[in-house]
Every structure is written in C-alpha cells, then in structure tokens.
Amino acid sequence: MSRGPQGSVFISLMLLVSVVLFQWEVVQRTLNGSQFYSYSVCNVGEREQDNWLRTTFIQRRPAASRVFVEIQFIVRDCNSFDGASLTCKETFNLYTSESDADVGTTFRKGQFKKVTTIAPDEITSKNDLRINTETRVVENLSRKGFYLAFQDIGACIAILSVRVYYKTCPATVKSLASFPETVAGGENQALKEVNGVCTDNAISENLPRIYCTVDGEWVVPVGQCQCKPGYEEVEDTCQECQQGFFKAAASGDKCEPCPANTQSLKSGALSCPCMDGFYRSHICFLLSPLRKLVLSWSPPADTGGRNDITYSVDCQRCESNVCQACGEKIRYEPASTGLTDTKVLVSELDAHLNYTFTVEAHSGVSLLALPRSKPPSTSALTTSLHYTGEYPPKITSMRLVERTPTSLSLSWDVSPRPRALSPPIRYELNYRKKDDNLGMTTYTVLKLEKNLVQVNELNPGTAYLFRVQAFTGDGGNKISLIYFYCFLGHLPQNNTAVIFGAAVGGAVMLFIVAVVLFLRRRKRNSHTRQGPEDTYFSSSEQLKPLKTYVDPHTYEDPNVAVLKFATEIHPSHVTKQKVIGAGEFGEVYRGILKAPGRKEVAVAIKTLKPGYTEKQRQDFLSEASIMGQFAHQNIIRLEGVVTKFKHAMIVTEYMENGALDRYLKDHDGEFSSFQLVGMLRGIAAGMKYLSDMSYVHRDLAARNILVNNTLECKVSDFGLSRVLEDDPEGTYTTSGGKIPIRWTAPEAIAYRKFTSASDVWSFGIVMWEVMAFGERPYWDMSNHEVMKAINEAFRLPAPMDCPSAVYQLMLQCWLQDRSKRPRFGDIVSLLDKLLRSPDSLKTIADFDPRVSIRLPSTSGSDGSPFRSVSEWLESIKMSQYSENFTCAGIVTMDQVLQMKNEDIKNIGVRLPGHLKRIAYSILGLKDQTSTLSVFAV
Structure with a gap:
C-alpha cells in the first residue's frame, strides 16, 4: 500500500493478474505515443454474452468497511458496428465477493453480489478514443478480504486500470489535542467520534474528541485542551513562559509580563513575587484587562507571637475627587474578610476610575480593642490604582x-x-x-x-x-x-x-x-x-402570499439580501449542545436560543466550517435569505443568522424527530395509512405555499422533510432551490451541478428545466417513500437504470398496504406530460377529502411481493438462493429479527419456506407491517420465476 493525498490510502491494483478470463483478452495499445495494456472484450454480434473478469484477492484493513473503486475504461459506440444494434450493449456490471482467504483460481458466479451497472459518459467511435473514469463505493465489508469482478453482457469494452482505496482522517493535532489516524466510516456512521490526548504540558477538563467524516475530514473538535499554568501555546505545542513572564492558570491566554515591582527569576513562572522592599508599606498587584485584579501582600514582619493572623480588604472608588465605598458591586474571591492567604481576586471593576484598597491584618486580640482605636495587633497598608479597562459605549x-x-x-x-x-x-x-x-x-x-x-x-x-x-x-x-x-x-x-x-x-x-x-x-x-380556493386550508394557511419570491442571487451584494430577509442574532444568545449531523458547509448542532424578551427555545444550528472561502460563505447564507421569505407552518422556520462575527451560523426551529426518511425507517409499520396521509397533506400544503410564490424547490425528497414531536412535517433544505420566471409555466435552467435522479422529473433530467410540475413529480416519489416507510426509491437500481426505466414508461409499484386512491395520485404525479400532472392545490384538496373520509383509505392497491420487496428471492442476478437466513432478512430490512429466527431453531432457508403466518407471530414478530413484509417475502421466495422489476403504467 502507498499513502495518497487527502488522508486516503490506496491499494495499487492494475489488473496485472487475472485468474478468471472468459472471452476477455490482454491487448497492447498505444495512446499519445505510450504503450499500455488493457483487458478487452468485443463480442457485440453474438447473443447471450456472459464474460467475466475477476481480480486477485484484495486484503482489507479491519477498520475499512467502505472502499472506493476507480475504473478507467473505454466503450465502443454500438452504432459503429453494422448489423449489431440488437445485440450490442454499452454498459458492464461491477460485482464483489468477500472471503476470509484467497481461493486461488476457484470461481463461482453465485458468490458474487452486484454492486452497480457502469455506463460511460463518453463513447468511443471508430477514430476517436475516449477514456472514461468512474468511481463506485462498496459498502459494509466485514471479512478479511474481497474480490472484484466485471461482467460483460455484449459490449465492446476495454478496462485500462482499476484503483481500490479507502479514506482516512490523517493523524492530526487540533486545539492542542492529538488524534490518531482513523479510517472513515460508512453510510451507517457518517460521523465517527474519535477520542484524543492532550499534547505535552496541556490539560483539559473534558476528554478532547473530534469527528471523522466519510470523506476523510476532521470536523467539530470538542473539549479543547489548554496549556498548563506557566506554559503558553506556540504552534500547537505548550512552551514555558520566558523569564520575566508568567501565567497563573490553565487557559488559552499568552504569558503576561510581570507587573511593576515584581520579578520572575526563572522560566515557567506561575506568578511574579514582589521585589525586596515592596511589602508592609506597598501592595504588589496585577491588573487584568478583564475588569479584574489580584492584590497580594507580605505578612507582617512582627505578628506578636500570634498564629491566628487574618486579613480584610476595604475598597473606595473615587470619581471627580469624590470618594465612596465600592459597595456590593465589587466581588472578592474568596472573600473580603477573614482571609488567611495573602492575596485576593477583585473583579467587576469599572473603567477609568481610581480605586483605593486598604488591607488590614488582624489577630485574635483585635476583637478586644476599642472601636475607635487602632490596637497594636492590627496593621494596615493602603494603595491606589487607576483601572483603564475596556469601556464600551452604552x-x-x-x-x-x-x-x-x-x-x-x-x-x-x-x-x-x-x-x-x-x-x-x-x-x-x-x-x-x-x-x-x-x-x-x-x-x-x-x-x-x-x-x-x-x-x-x-x-x-x-x-x-x-x-x-x-x-x-x-x-x-x-x-x-x-x-x-x-x-x-x-x-x-x-x-x-x-x-x-x-x-x-x-x-x-x-x-x-x-x-x-x-x-x-x-x-x-x-x-x-381569502378566496374560494382556500376552502381546504386551515386558518394558519389562509394568508396567501402577495409577494413573489425574490432570488437572493440577483443581489450584487449577497450580504444585503441576508440583512433584508433574516434577523441578526448575537452569538451570545445561541448555545450549542450536541452535534446532530453534518451539512454541505459544516456541522449541524442542536442548541438553545435565548433572545432578549423571548422565552428559551430549542433550535437547530447550521455552522460554516473553518477555512471557508467568501463564495462558500455567500452560498451558505443564501439559504437563510431564501428561508427568511417564507412564513408557513409546513416550511421550516428561520429564527435568524449570525453574520457579523467570525463563525457564521443559520439558526432554525428544532425538529425533534429529524429527517422523515430516517424516522419512517426507525418506525417501520407503526403508523396507519390515515397518519401517513396526514403527513403527506402537510408536505403538500407547504409545497402549495411555495408554488403560489412562484418558487421551485428542485430537491424535494423525504430526506429533506423534517418531523417534529407532533408528527408535523415541514419542507426544508433550500440549497438547490431557484426562483421561477413571472410566467407560472416558466422554468429555470441550471448551468450544471448534481441532480437527484431518483426524485427528478424526466424533463428536468433531460433538459435541466424545472417547474412546479417537476416538483409535483418529486412529491409523487415522496408519497411513495412515506407509504413504503422510508424505502429507497427504485431499490438498488443504478441511476442509469432508473432513467432508462422511466423513459420506457415504467413506474414504481404500489407499496405494501398503500390505499388505492393514494397510489393513483402517485401515478398522476408521474405522468410524462407535465401539463397533465395535478397542481399542488389539487393535491391538497384531494388529500383533505381522503382524510375527511377515512373509509376511502380502506381499498388497498394491488401489491406484488416479487416486485415491492427488495431482492425477494435471490441474492444475485444469476438466480442463486440466499446463503443464510440473516442474509435474507437483511435484504428485506428485517435484520432485527435474526436472533428471533435463531432462537426458534430456524437456521436454513428451507425451514423459512415452510413457515406460516402463525409461525412468524410465534417467534416474536408482532408489528403488522413487519409481519406482512416477512410473509410476503416468503411468498416471493416460493415463486421461482420472481425477478426484480417495476410495473409499467
């Protein structure tokens, strides 16, 4: 292995050894004057092609459960072959198989699982060689090593190189805490918490820790270390204070020079003792810029043989030649009387005032003296000072x-x-x-x-x-x-x-x-x-927007847009409590907002990670400029922004249950159809509000819907949103960037034109996600396969137990002709009618377990059976019941096939949704002709 850039570790794999080679050939080619070797296959004229190429055994580092596969390849244009258009392909498949040992030349297709189908971005013609580079992720690896395999089913293809690597967060020192090299987590652990150790001569009250992201980046350091007393921070290390300087406490401050009349004879000093001759009649003090000072003095030279000496401090403040007692405003630590130590901390001083401090030494006999006399056992010393700390205008x-x-x-x-x-x-x-x-x-x-x-x-x-x-x-x-x-x-x-x-x-x-x-x-x-069209709106939705959404990107200075549409919050009013996620620009915290005149509220705090560019800062704050224009109960509410300080923040209302897709997965089968339709009604109402403002979202998906503790759903994440033209049928054409294929309308994918009608298509996908309890749309199909299926008029099937009326509305949202899709106002009206008539939800749409359960009967495209009960349960997202099956003695797939509904209940599956999912999957297992497909409309 050799270490690569950006905290990644690369495994050099150039397919130098291939132990399985069916119809593939090693070919020497010349490109730009250099010779290289490739693995090629080109049987485009023959039917039923099934050519496999397998790598050697790749050993896996135990912590690396997620690896990246980067492939360089060439694909020949099928149109360049005469008479082969019916059999020629332009894609190939990537497979993987795990193993605890090298199996040598043994090869069984049934042991391999499909990762994805790979399609080229550029196709090579007869005279124009085009090299493609694609990267895919292989997740959830657990054995000592694995193999990769490439399957050709009729393409003319050449694989030039393959590079396999995994990402790490490199060993680093942050805030005087040392963190070891850490392998990045996978999709189930987006943020991996790592504990650190304070560097030499640094300490921390709390254990320092940091988070490693899936991209190999350190984020959100917690528990900052500070240099010990007598040390200061110098380039991520703690070094001793130089002679003549001191530092009394552990902090991030620099060492301070010793004040007048004091000295420090060695490095690493915790304090500066008074010079000889500056005791008894003078006070040696240290003045702090933080409205504090430390008074220190030497004990009396003659105590009269007493060992019960105590001290008291009296303060006078003088302004315009008028002096008065400092009063209760001044604070003393530990106290102003009864002191046994020869120093005291005085705080809460006002700037630009003269203070006179008198220190008296007392012994036990002092209490016997007359009030107006000064007994021999009492001594006093007095000093004056002028405090010149910060004095802000008010x-x-x-x-x-x-x-x-x-x-x-x-x-x-x-x-x-x-x-x-x-x-x-x-x-x-x-x-x-x-x-x-x-x-x-x-x-x-x-x-x-x-x-x-x-x-x-x-x-x-x-x-x-x-x-x-x-x-x-x-x-x-x-x-x-x-x-x-x-x-x-x-x-x-x-x-x-x-x-x-x-x-x-x-x-x-x-x-x-x-x-x-x-x-x-x-x-x-x-x-x-209010008009007739508002009949189905609740009272909080009756105020229709009179103002069209204003795109903040049209402002020459984005900061003006932020000031116009968002409220500025002082950072002292915001308290971060816990990291709850990571966004595109930084981390997301749960926290508390306590603004003057308002009660304390829970909030979500989006932060901008350090090292940002001005462009990133503007893009980050533009989302606040967008949210600040909306006021609807089903749109996430913006509380305000922090822009006038170093660390920019966006503060929104806190949604206790988080993202809708994850929440539904965690509560699979626990909600009735009536409750799910109620959630959809809220989302549709929020989208109607946006469309009425001539606004298009572009990234509507269950992951971008947030849920509070009353199950109210709110639309969020406006990072991809853009304004529509004044024409209600107007479009916004993007200039590039990523498009969420599974949620995007075909015309938006093909021409990058977005309308409210394309948002309606996305809402149909959200409806499917909700009724399927967070299932991934189109399962494990690649984006290329999804686009091909949609263009061939295929649509997602009805989820299990989905009401027929709801599924019919989904199909209306997925009409190819965007002009025929319903508007959000129509969708809200229809969902309201369904909620007012719960009996209309009792008619269930047709359901086929062979289609709706992901991989219901096979573990691979070749039709081989599942190798274990746990593998089958994992494929249908029911892994939590693995122990139930094991305890019941059901350890083979043959035993699974014999189970009845009553048997499933007896092993502890109680939730109706889970019971049906397992039962339907067993039904699909019994049908040997079942295949993974989607219904056509």
Missing part, C-alpha cells in the same frame, strides 16, 4: 423629538464616559418599512457622528422599524441595539406619535393601542385576501 434611552406625517426626528442618550481617554463614538441607524406581509419593502442605513437624526420621505400610515447601533470611532464592536416601531399617519393635533421599543437585554414595552390597531388591520386584510 445607549440608555431614545426619544422622539419632532414628527410630521412624512418625517420624524429621533435622539438618544449614551452612558457617560471619560472623553479624554476614550475614542469618539459613531452611530449607525437602520430603518426599514414593515408591512403586513412577509418581507420588508425598504432597508436604509445612515452613518452618523451625532446622537440626533431626522428621517424624511416616510410614507404616511406605515409602520417603520428603527434600529440604532453605537460603536467606537476606532472600529470597535457595535453594541446596544435599540428597536423602535413608529406608526405614522394623520393623527389628531393633540395626539402623540405611537412609539414603542425594546433595548437588547431589557424588557419589551408595547403600546396596547398600536398593537390592537395593527392586529385589526391584519385581520381585515386576511379576510379580503
């Missing part, structure tokens, strides 16, 4: 100065701060018009030098949202957001404008009259917009 109030029907003047106050020591303050005022509909129609930003502004050219009778931000003139962070809603209109002369606002971190003050007027207006508008 907006304390906002006022309406003057108003007209089309303008207003606002002013605001800022907390006092020492002007001589502080940079100037600047302000940013944002305001936008907020209407009764989904979006904001205007967004204006004003840069201001003063805390006063006049805003003109406002629309009468319109609500505006104002926000002011203060920041230091040197470009410091913006803080102290204050929001104001201002309703303008022709009010009576004596009336005051209605203004209500909310300061970040403070309470929200709402003016009751304004709210009542706003809600009445909203209610009145909702009645005027």
Whole structure:
C-alpha cells in the first residue's frame, strides 16, 4: 500500500493478474505515443454474452468497511458496428465477493453480489478514443478480504486500470489535542467520534474528541485542551513562559509580563513575587484587562507571637475627587474578610476610575480593642490604582423629538464616559418599512457622528422599524441595539406619535393601542385576501402570499439580501449542545436560543466550517435569505443568522424527530395509512405555499422533510432551490451541478428545466417513500437504470398496504406530460377529502411481493438462493429479527419456506407491517420465476 493525498490510502491494483478470463483478452495499445495494456472484450454480434473478469484477492484493513473503486475504461459506440444494434450493449456490471482467504483460481458466479451497472459518459467511435473514469463505493465489508469482478453482457469494452482505496482522517493535532489516524466510516456512521490526548504540558477538563467524516475530514473538535499554568501555546505545542513572564492558570491566554515591582527569576513562572522592599508599606498587584485584579501582600514582619493572623480588604472608588465605598458591586474571591492567604481576586471593576484598597491584618486580640482605636495587633497598608479597562459605549434611552406625517426626528442618550481617554463614538441607524406581509419593502442605513437624526420621505400610515447601533470611532464592536416601531399617519393635533421599543437585554414595552390597531388591520386584510380556493386550508394557511419570491442571487451584494430577509442574532444568545449531523458547509448542532424578551427555545444550528472561502460563505447564507421569505407552518422556520462575527451560523426551529426518511425507517409499520396521509397533506400544503410564490424547490425528497414531536412535517433544505420566471409555466435552467435522479422529473433530467410540475413529480416519489416507510426509491437500481426505466414508461409499484386512491395520485404525479400532472392545490384538496373520509383509505392497491420487496428471492442476478437466513432478512430490512429466527431453531432457508403466518407471530414478530413484509417475502421466495422489476403504467 502507498499513502495518497487527502488522508486516503490506496491499494495499487492494475489488473496485472487475472485468474478468471472468459472471452476477455490482454491487448497492447498505444495512446499519445505510450504503450499500455488493457483487458478487452468485443463480442457485440453474438447473443447471450456472459464474460467475466475477476481480480486477485484484495486484503482489507479491519477498520475499512467502505472502499472506493476507480475504473478507467473505454466503450465502443454500438452504432459503429453494422448489423449489431440488437445485440450490442454499452454498459458492464461491477460485482464483489468477500472471503476470509484467497481461493486461488476457484470461481463461482453465485458468490458474487452486484454492486452497480457502469455506463460511460463518453463513447468511443471508430477514430476517436475516449477514456472514461468512474468511481463506485462498496459498502459494509466485514471479512478479511474481497474480490472484484466485471461482467460483460455484449459490449465492446476495454478496462485500462482499476484503483481500490479507502479514506482516512490523517493523524492530526487540533486545539492542542492529538488524534490518531482513523479510517472513515460508512453510510451507517457518517460521523465517527474519535477520542484524543492532550499534547505535552496541556490539560483539559473534558476528554478532547473530534469527528471523522466519510470523506476523510476532521470536523467539530470538542473539549479543547489548554496549556498548563506557566506554559503558553506556540504552534500547537505548550512552551514555558520566558523569564520575566508568567501565567497563573490553565487557559488559552499568552504569558503576561510581570507587573511593576515584581520579578520572575526563572522560566515557567506561575506568578511574579514582589521585589525586596515592596511589602508592609506597598501592595504588589496585577491588573487584568478583564475588569479584574489580584492584590497580594507580605505578612507582617512582627505578628506578636500570634498564629491566628487574618486579613480584610476595604475598597473606595473615587470619581471627580469624590470618594465612596465600592459597595456590593465589587466581588472578592474568596472573600473580603477573614482571609488567611495573602492575596485576593477583585473583579467587576469599572473603567477609568481610581480605586483605593486598604488591607488590614488582624489577630485574635483585635476583637478586644476599642472601636475607635487602632490596637497594636492590627496593621494596615493602603494603595491606589487607576483601572483603564475596556469601556464600551452604552445607549440608555431614545426619544422622539419632532414628527410630521412624512418625517420624524429621533435622539438618544449614551452612558457617560471619560472623553479624554476614550475614542469618539459613531452611530449607525437602520430603518426599514414593515408591512403586513412577509418581507420588508425598504432597508436604509445612515452613518452618523451625532446622537440626533431626522428621517424624511416616510410614507404616511406605515409602520417603520428603527434600529440604532453605537460603536467606537476606532472600529470597535457595535453594541446596544435599540428597536423602535413608529406608526405614522394623520393623527389628531393633540395626539402623540405611537412609539414603542425594546433595548437588547431589557424588557419589551408595547403600546396596547398600536398593537390592537395593527392586529385589526391584519385581520381585515386576511379576510379580503381569502378566496374560494382556500376552502381546504386551515386558518394558519389562509394568508396567501402577495409577494413573489425574490432570488437572493440577483443581489450584487449577497450580504444585503441576508440583512433584508433574516434577523441578526448575537452569538451570545445561541448555545450549542450536541452535534446532530453534518451539512454541505459544516456541522449541524442542536442548541438553545435565548433572545432578549423571548422565552428559551430549542433550535437547530447550521455552522460554516473553518477555512471557508467568501463564495462558500455567500452560498451558505443564501439559504437563510431564501428561508427568511417564507412564513408557513409546513416550511421550516428561520429564527435568524449570525453574520457579523467570525463563525457564521443559520439558526432554525428544532425538529425533534429529524429527517422523515430516517424516522419512517426507525418506525417501520407503526403508523396507519390515515397518519401517513396526514403527513403527506402537510408536505403538500407547504409545497402549495411555495408554488403560489412562484418558487421551485428542485430537491424535494423525504430526506429533506423534517418531523417534529407532533408528527408535523415541514419542507426544508433550500440549497438547490431557484426562483421561477413571472410566467407560472416558466422554468429555470441550471448551468450544471448534481441532480437527484431518483426524485427528478424526466424533463428536468433531460433538459435541466424545472417547474412546479417537476416538483409535483418529486412529491409523487415522496408519497411513495412515506407509504413504503422510508424505502429507497427504485431499490438498488443504478441511476442509469432508473432513467432508462422511466423513459420506457415504467413506474414504481404500489407499496405494501398503500390505499388505492393514494397510489393513483402517485401515478398522476408521474405522468410524462407535465401539463397533465395535478397542481399542488389539487393535491391538497384531494388529500383533505381522503382524510375527511377515512373509509376511502380502506381499498388497498394491488401489491406484488416479487416486485415491492427488495431482492425477494435471490441474492444475485444469476438466480442463486440466499446463503443464510440473516442474509435474507437483511435484504428485506428485517435484520432485527435474526436472533428471533435463531432462537426458534430456524437456521436454513428451507425451514423459512415452510413457515406460516402463525409461525412468524410465534417467534416474536408482532408489528403488522413487519409481519406482512416477512410473509410476503416468503411468498416471493416460493415463486421461482420472481425477478426484480417495476410495473409499467
């Protein structure tokens, strides 16, 4: 083996030895002046071709259960052969077989399982040689090694090379934690958790860990290590503090220089002791930029023979030559009195103030002294200091100065701060018009030098949202957001404008009259917009969108689109709790959002992985710009975004049950048809809302539907979505990229043109997924086979126990002519009628176990029987019952064929759906003529 790039390990396999060679020939060719050898077969004129080529034994690393097979090959165009169009093929098949030992030249086709059918992207003509490169994945390997085999069924093909490799996350050091090389997981373990070890002289409260993705990338480090006291981080190592520097605690901070009147005589110092002569009459202190300081002192030179010495600290704060007690605001650790150690931590200091600290030493006899006298057993020392920590501006109030029907003047106050020591303050005022509909129609930003502004050219009778931000003139962070809603209109002369606002971190003050007027207006508008077509909508869906979806990609600056359609969240209001998945741009967390004035809510947090490009950041945030335009109970709700800080985040509502396909697989057979149709109704309602906004999703699938704890389904994942043209029949033509073949309409695959009608086709596939409890559409057929079958008018069969009316609706969604497919409004109406008449769901569509159960009677295309009961159960997704069969003594397939329904119940299969699946599969096993196919419409 030789190590390759990007954490992958490659096994060199050039088909130098072939132990099975039926009709294949070793051919020497010349390409670009270089000679190479290939394995070729070209019997296109003969029928019933079955030519096999097998590799030598490939040993497998125990942890590598998932390998990649990269094949370079050439396929000849069948049209270049005269008279062979009926027998010539342009594809070949890839098979695999596992083994614990090399079987030599022994070859049995029944031992091989089909991986996929491989088709070329480019076909070679007589005079034009085209080399194709395809990569396929072989999953769930468990034995010591395996073989690969290639089956030709009548093509003219040459295999040039084969490379087999698996991916690893390389050994690395992240956040001072060392992680070993780790083999990437498979489809059942997308994120493999790996524990690490802190590097030398680093420690961590929690065990450091990280996740290895299936692509061989490290993501989401957890439990950061920090350098020990006396050490600082230097290029992923912890090195001792230099002489004259110190670090008192384990942290990510750098070593700090010793303050005045202190010294450090050696490297790796934890503290800097006071120099000789600086005790008794002076305090040696360390000033921290974090509003903290450490006071330390030397004990009295003469204790009078007492060993019960304690200390107390008193604080005075002085401002404008006026001093007063610091009060309860100042915090002391461990305390301000009764101290037995000669140091104390003082925190919660205010910037730019003078503080005077007095430390007194006490002994047991101090308590006997008169209150107004200083006993000999009490000594005191005093020092003053000026604290100059960060002093951010803070907006304390906002006022309406003057108003007209089309303008207003606002002013605001800022907390006092020492002007001589502080940079100037600047302000940013944002305001936008907020209407009764989904979006904001205007967004204006004003840069201001003063805390006063006049805003003109406002629309009468319109609500505006104002926000002011203060920041230091040197470009410091913006803080102290204050929001104001201002309703303008022709009010009576004596009336005051209605203004209500909310300061970040403070309470929200709402003016009751304004709210009542706003809600009445909203209610009145909702009645005027409702039409006959909304008969089947619930009350929360009655507000039809009045505004067409706006594509954020049309904005010259994508950041403007994000600001327009999404609410900015401060990262301190978001708490990450647990990794629940990995998206295209980074990890997804479950977390908590606690915004000012709102109760705490559970959220999902999408993050942008480190090292992103600006293009990736814009693409990441564009999804938020899309979601922010939608407001529907069956569309995932955007809570807000974090864009103004280093780590961008998208925060959405949290859906407890996760993706619909996985949820249905985990609860196979547990829901009635009525419940499943209810889920479909919610999805259809969400899609109707999108189509009414002239919006096409392009990636509608059960994996992109999320489920909450009340089984309410919501459409999500708008990464492939694009806007339609103004014409309801308009299309969007992509410029490349991946298309989810199994869910995509044929016209979208062929011409890359997408409409709401193509979304309807995808909804039909989602209906099939739901009624089949998360089964993979078209089972293990390759994308090439799926496209061929659809073009030949084949359609998926009815799932087991699927109501006939539901299956007929699926077939309508899959009509070849897109103009004849139902619209989402029609689909919602029909599903509502079915739900109002549950008896209509009792008529079950025809079901054939030979078709609907994946690989019901064979383990390979050659018709050989299953080798074991566990293999058969795995093929029908019932592996959880393997132990039940074993305990009942049913260990051979012959015994399985003798089982009746009562026998299946007796071994512990209770769920009706599982009982039927096993029973139907046994029925299919008994039919020796069964084959894997799909029904034609």
